[in-house]
Amino acid sequence: MVRTVIGGLLGGFAMYILGFLFWGTPLSAIALSRADGQASANLQAALAQALTPGGTGVYVIPDPATAQGTILYGRGPVAQVFYNSGGFPVTDGASLIGGFVLALVVGLLIAFALRFVAGGFAGRARAAALFALVAVLWPHVGQAVFNHAPWGYILYLAISDFLALAAAGLIAAKLMEEKVSSPAGTLH
DSSP states (O other): OHHHHHHHHHHHHHHHHHHHHHHSSGGGGGTOOOOOHHHHHHHHHHHHHHHTTTOSEEEEESOTTSHHHHHHHHHSOOEEEEEOSSOOOSSOHHHHHHHHHHHHHHHHHHHHHHTTSOSSHHHHHHHHHHHHHHHHIIIIIHHHHHHOOOHHHHHHHHHHHHHHHHHHHHHHHHHHOOOOOOOTTOOO
């Protein structure tokens, strides 16, 4: 049990570090598109004017819930906007702490799930890799398939999450590995 907890915590820490490498460094520019300064300011002003009454939320633009919205949606351009009316610091200490706690909890959950996998390290490693693959295919790649989300961003997100989840599982599986001792007097 102690190995499971240590493996889960170390796996969660690895997830957090990998998340930072993919999203907290200039490497994230691979996934993100940028608008120039003036276009960014214009879009921010338009968002504040059009969406503030509705408040923070996720918006599909144009809204296909009406006949006119359906026509506009078919013509494009379209967007799905994650909108926060209040804003927050680019490097938000509270979200970094919350993210670290979340990574540790997820690492522990992965480790405890792997305890149910029969066999040694190889079986647990395979289960961890398959779990990580399933965990990114449906929610992430599904966004590109069903909602026409940009493939570049989606694949970057899927790869970053797959590597983080797989690393957490592999670390936990390795630390749960039972040490097999040779019987006394056996020569190899």
